[in-house]
Amino acid sequence: MEKIQMTTPLVEMDGDEMTRILWRMIKDELILPFVALKTEYYDLGLPERDRTADAVTVAAAEANKRYGVAVKCATITPNVQRMSEYSLHQMWKSPNATIRAILDGTVFRAPILIDCVKPVVRTWEKPITIARHAYGDVYKAVELRTTEPGVATLRFQGQSGQVSEVEVQQLNGPAVLQGMHNRESSIRSFARSCFQYAIDTRQDLWFSTKDTISKVYDGAFKEIFEQEYQAYAAQFAQLGIEYFYTLIDDAVARVIRSKGGFIWACKNYDGDVMSDMVSTAFGSLAMMTSVLVSPDGCYEYEAAHGTVTRHYYRHLRGEETSTNPMATIFAWTGALRKRGELDGNEALCAFAGQLEQACLETLQRGVMTRDLCHLAEGIETTPVNTAGFIAAVRACLEQKIG
Secondary structure, three states: OOOEEOOOOEEEEEOOHHHHHHHHHHHHHHHOOOEEOOEEEEEOOHHHHHHOOOHHHHHHHHHHHHHOEEEEOOOOOOOHHHHHHOOOOOOOOOHHHHHHHHHOOEEEEEEOOOOOEOOOOOOOOOOEEEEEEOOOHHHHOEEEEEOOOEEEEEEEEOOOOOEEEEEEEEEOOOEEEEEOOOOHHHHHHHHHHHHHHHHHHOOEEEEEEOOOOOOOHHHHHHHHHHHHHOOOHHHHHHHOOOEEEEEHHHHHHHHHHOOOOEEEEEOHHHHHHHHHHHHHHHOOHHHEEEEEEOOOOOEEEEEOOOOOHHHHHHHHOOOOOOOOOHHHHHHHHHHHHHHHHHHOOHHHHHHHHHHHHHHHHHHHOOEEOHHHHOOEOOOOOEEOOHHHHHHHHHHHHHHHHO
């Protein structure tokens, strides 16, 4: 069979642990036999990030800006345990946070739905898309641990020389401190991306923070969203879609009672947590797509889940694993489709759709990894390991391609 040709490379960002194993399997079995794949490759595995003092992460993000479309494998954000395990020079920042800061985009996450897996929340009938701000909050925070009583202050000195200072706390003993920030320009980009995505997908947009408690920080998010909405209000009205703001605790209650079919915009950390909640309630963390969209039209596709460490350790012991590769496959199909759209490559777009359909049809036949077997209803399931699932998808894909 003649392979589908590409004109512009994808930026390929490899990752860590079990998802790195899946990455190679997906390429070897589901992409390379059918596509003359062009990528600019960056190894974002933790050893390489440590060797390059994390310069490889910055280089990958800059390449994403040059080429417009990237696909990323899940990566480790090291903690104290990982620093010892990998003998790291320092506890490197989250690579996702670094990439998101450079692209200044918004992360949109939506579940992959199949008929035989019903949401845990029985009222949900349509996907819920999480729009996650991709800059700042705890991901760019600085932290300090103290050992004695003292006074903690927050101080800002402007270029003009003017100083603003507030007292954080009078501390009577050891404490931990954290300072986080956000940029007004990034918040405005976040708001515009959310409003435009809602218009493009014709879905209602909800936005939630906790401005009753965080009156300045969260209050700024609320105020900026309201300001930016004015430019989109007429289009929202024309399409019959709605934007509204509510407190995040109220939003959680509304989401649980809803039928789905809307976009829920959250600050960075809130979106991290809520996307995991939504994906799990729809079925599995491995059934959640994720795309970072920058204000200037760059896209980075990835799975919403982590590196599946527990399965990786089993893999290293030579044990069989049944790791669900769906979100990672859909990261590849999303990137290939977008590359095809930008290049006018209809064959590449069609292939991405065929691969997704092959995955969904394989699941609907009951051939699935064990994380989904106990969730499936109304069909007889056949639990398979990761290689078995990918082989079944390839067989279905080959039938479609003919």
